[in-house]
Amino acid sequence: MIMDHELDVILSKMADKNRRRSSIFSLLRRKKVSRQSSDPSSFYTLDLGRKYSVDSAIQNEESDDMGFLRCNGELAGAASDTDSEGSRQGMQDSLTSADPVAKKRDVLSRIETLYVEDPDREIGVAGELVEEVAEENKSLLWFLLKQVRPGMDLSKVVLPTFILEPRSFLDKLSDNYYHADLLGQAQTYEDPYQRFKGVLRWYLSGLYRKPKGLKKPYNPVLGETFRCCWRHKEDTYTYYIAEQVSHHPPVSAFYVSNRKEGFVIEGSLLARSKFYGNSTSAILEGCARIHLLNWGESYITTAPYAHCKGIVIGTLSMELGGKVHIICQETGYQADVEFKLRSFLGGADQTNVITGRIKRGKDTVATVEGYWDGRIDIKDKKSGEETSLLDVSVLKEQRLPRYLVNVDKQQEWESQRLWLKVSEAILNEDQVVATEQKTIIEEAQRARARSLISPWSPRLFHRDSRSAPPEGIVDQGWKYNHSDTSPWQPDELIEYEDDFVIKSIKSGASLGTSGEARLRELSQRASDSDSHDELARRSKTSTRTLKQTLHSIDSTLREQSLAIDRLSKTVEMLNEGQRAAAFHPQNLARVPTASHSWDLFGGFVLAMVLQALLNWIFHQRQEKE
Structure with a gap:
């Protein structure tokens, strides 16, 4: 039987993997999934030094959005290891103070530093x-x-x-x-x-x-x-x-x-x-x-x-x-x-x-x-x-x-x-430059789409069809990855946005990324004593924090499961391509090897094992309450 503190250590390790990227995509990356890329930088003047793989996922007009996209050696939708590392670290450092007032002041200071007031106050006039x-x-x-x-x-x-x-x-x-x-x-x-x-x-x-x-x-x-x-x-x-x-x-x-x-x-x-x-x-x-x-x-x-x-x-x-x-x-x-x-x-x-x-x-x-x-x-x-x-x-x-x-x-x-150069040209009433800059962006997304082969996965949103709309209402079914519709709690100090993630600070703990700080705190408490009496005396606040953390990890793995589903479909299509290549040897160079398919399958199995482990941990905690 795995002890509670051992489970918490596992959770902590999982959080570390999630911080680097995600365990699924890290696995695929370590196994060196074959990639194909074609850089359209010859005619794209914007800085294409990638921090997010969404840069490689610009679809063209001829391809379907659920088609196959991958470019520049990174899986579409998987964030880079260096995603806004400096801004995240700066935010964490500013929130290490135990003083709630200081925490709130630091967040307000960051907002004033990052954001500037919009000078455009044009609202138009009434009438036609x-x-x-x-x-x-x-x-x-x-x-x-x-x-x-x-x-x-x-x-x-x-x-x-x-x-x-x-x-x-x-x-x-x-x-x-x-x-x-x-x-x-x-x-x-x-x-x-x-x-x-x-x-x-x-x-x-x-x-x-x-x-x-x-x-x-x-x-x-x-x-x-x-x-x-x-x-x-x-x-x-x-x-x-x-x-x-x-x-x-x-x-x-x-x-x-x-x-x-x-x-x-x-x-x-x-x-x-x-x-x-x-x-x-x-x-x-x-x-x-x-x-x-x-x-x-x-x-x-x-x-x-x-x-x-x-x-x-x-x-x-x-x-x-x-x-x-x-x-x-x-x-x-x-x-x-x-x-x-x-x-x-x-x-x-x-x-x-x-x-x-x-x-x-x-x-x-x-x-x-x-x-x-x-x-x-x-x-x-x-x-x-x-x-x-x-x-x-x-x-x-x-x-x-x-x-x-x-x-x-x-x-x-x-x-x-x-769109900065296009907007500047329009405001300067220079339609020639505006058209040139607009064409550059449009041509870039067409060229990139031609070089991408793995499924597109948005960075901030995912499909969610569980909430059916009333009859006669169309719902496109996209949901924010970090959605939080729980009522505001007394121990929450302020809500803020950090690298497109909207979250809040609580008075009882400093901020971490992807639940890392809460998992570390949980692991430390469990290592001090693994007795059932100690667990029973823990506060309701700590229990609620654990549930929120597990829910966050569960949501992350659910998103990765959706990505794996898409990759599985890719495997099926690749297998069909292999069978077709048996009759057309000249196409063999474009068909991935069988080991590539097993790598993807291994990633899918790992996702299911992690999901089952989380569910077991969650039920164990509920019984001990």
Whole structure:
């Protein structure tokens, strides 16, 4: 029988392996899995010195995202041994103090050092959004129109730079959170109906910001990431993390957290566009889940589409259209809000109109109407009382300040740094340079995709289909690897972001990476005494810490199991290739050896053994409680 302290030593060793990379990928790396690479650096001017293997996982337009990707001698999705080692070590050193106040002060100091306030405060004006196309750009627009046909998806069409907004779509999605404090207010209400109205108010508050002119953000490349935060008056921060997890189809996943204020948001959206002749629509398929942590409630929301018309005839203009849903299954409340497009002969009073109703079950509780970029009123069905739900003219003065990571401290695949030269050229109105720099990035991802052969695995998100959405709602099913939807605890001091991982510091222990500090503390306690009496006297806090640690390791191994599943499929396809090569000897040079397949199989078996060990340890601890 393995003693408790021996199990804890095993856990500690496992944590060490997880810190270096992951036990599965380390095994595959030690066994020298065959690799093929082709460096496109001959025409890619950005610094390609890799710190993350996502750099090698940029898909092209011809290949499927679940195809085979590997490049530059590293497995896609596996972090390098030197991933932000300096920043991590600096954070750990700053949190070694036992003084809780000092710990919190150190984190706030780091935030102020890493982040800078976003100087862009452009929010647009109320009313119709229109733009006159310059004469020199009309020929480019006509050239674009010759490439498309009605009903065609525009995601594969190369757009001219004069219609691009100088920021990534991952950045654009963050516009919904400038009023994240409204969610903090919503979770303070005791009445579930008031909470639902608070969530609806927050949802509608994220729509009014408009770019200057009719512009479209950059299509993110596969593996591109973006992060930012908003500072609240109470010195808390709402953090936003996003990653492009798929290129064809283009899917963006995001995670927003402010657990101290009582909410977490997670979601993923598939962006596609349709061309109709004189108009086009940008459609977002997917949903977001807003978790009010103190109430155990989740609110599922969908997004409207952006409709641009007047491409060939008339004035170029943009509106929001379609019907969106806000659903809380725990309380039974649901809102259906329709964004109405202005009719051909409609006036200004028909621009940006919304109407909707709040229901509980089949009963209508209230109606909503107004303008999504102006004032929106809500009318109680029973009493007939009408009140203001939100007024953009007042709300825009209460926007939270947004903070971005200093460009000099960004990693090479973060949006601002990746698109920096394109954005600078657009802001300087130099369309020639903008087009050249944009082409460099697009050609680079096509070339890299041609040299990659192992399955793509996003760095920050994974597929999770366990939470089925209500009928009629599409869920892309991507979940943040470090998701935490537990209520804020009294011993937690502050929440912060470190290398795209959102976590918190507790007053009782210093911070470690991937649960390392908690495992080390557990191992030390177990080695002092392995008696059952000592284990029985341990506090509930220590037990909860152990469970959280095991859950963290379990989540990591689950992610690696998904990767192994993909690798297993690769093995099957390689075996088929070997059989085919028996009849075509000239192809033998491209078929991996049989030992390669057994190496992958060995890694899969090891993952299963580790998973079984964790489950056994967890049940043993529960029995001793």
